[in-house]
Amino acid sequence: MYDLIIIGAGPAGLAAALDADYLRLRTLVLEARKAGGALSQMYPWKKVDSFLGLPGMKGQQVSDRIVEHVRSAGIEIKEGEEVREIHAGNPFRVVTKDATYESAAVILATGVRGVPRKLGVPGEDLPGVIHFLPDPGKFKGRKVLVVGGGDSAADSALGLDAAGANVWLAHRRDDMRAQDESKEELRKSKVKILWNTEVESVFGHGKAEGARVFSNKTGEKTELRCDTVLICIGSESTKDHLERLGIRMERALVKVDEDGMTSVPGIFAAGDIVSRIKRIPQALATGERAAYSAYKYIKKPYWK
Ligand code: NAP
DSSP, X not given: OEEEEEEOOXXXXXXXXXXXXXXXXXXXXXXXXXXXXXXXXXXXXXXXXXXXXXXXXXXXXXXXXXXXXXXXXXXXXXXXXXXXXXXXXXXXXXXXXXXXXXXXXXXXOOOSOSSBOOOOOTTTTSTTEESSOSOGGGGTTOEEEEEOSSHHHHHHHXXXXXXXXEEXXXXXXXXXXXXXXXXXXXXXXXXXXXXXXXXXXXXXSSSOOEEEEEETTTOOEEXXXXXXXXXXXXXXXXXXXXXXXXXXXXXXXXXXXXXXXXXXXXXXXXXXXXXXXXXXXXXHHHHHHHHHHHHHHHHOOTTO
């Protein structure tokens, strides 16, 4: 029996864990994959400059540091533990494939980038079509079509360009939602941007050899020869999964009160699932808020 179970070991979950430990809550962190979150799974190579005091770090280095910090505090992190069900009650019962854990409160910090969204075009399942970029270095000299207009697409295109790949970026609009800084870097890079362009299909014999794209302004069709198609068009919403738990959502985010508590008393939420700004400082702040609020919920101090 734990005081607190935190689901998700990315920056938000780990910040919550550290704070909970500081507040002397007996805490367990459950992580479906490896601790470190999207930083290590999706952006290990990317420069992460939003971490105050840690300039010039790569995603993997930041991830290693935060995981090490939490582990060195003696906090228990169980990896490979995908949560299947949460039963509300006193205690909460959190069910994974192999075990059931009990706690007085739960923090959800599962992130939103777990399941990449698919384009749904013919050929998307061919080898050579990928939905995130683990290591741009492997694409040196290759021809890559990146699809999307968000930060993931911009970061990936820039990472590939820096690694010496030949990069096109196709986006369905004439402007991108990626950060201005990235857009500026893209303008200076060798990435060839195809505005107002959508993918009709990916073709190839046994593997991707190119994509048929079309202009949604003029209807003009083009066949692009490339060996990799990287689709970065966001993630599937976690809405269905969370709604099954009885947790209220609002515009694709978990609805929380000012203490970070969801519509289910005793279940708190933090990180990308509660924040429109999906950046690390925001994840840390909401993680700490959730831990502190969980402490008040569990211990009911007289000064609350
Ligand atoms: P995102 O911001 O949701 O962007 C997805 C992009 O894909 C959008 O440009 C969207 O076009 C396009 N798109 C969606 N469905 C499409 C479809 N069916 N066909 C063609 N294009 C489609 O996703 P993301 O880039 O993965 O980022 C997710 C969140 O993480 C964002 O909040 C982002 O800021 C954050 N993030 C931050 C960083 C960073 O701080 N460096 C890095 C990565 C991610 P429209 O623009 O037309 O909707």
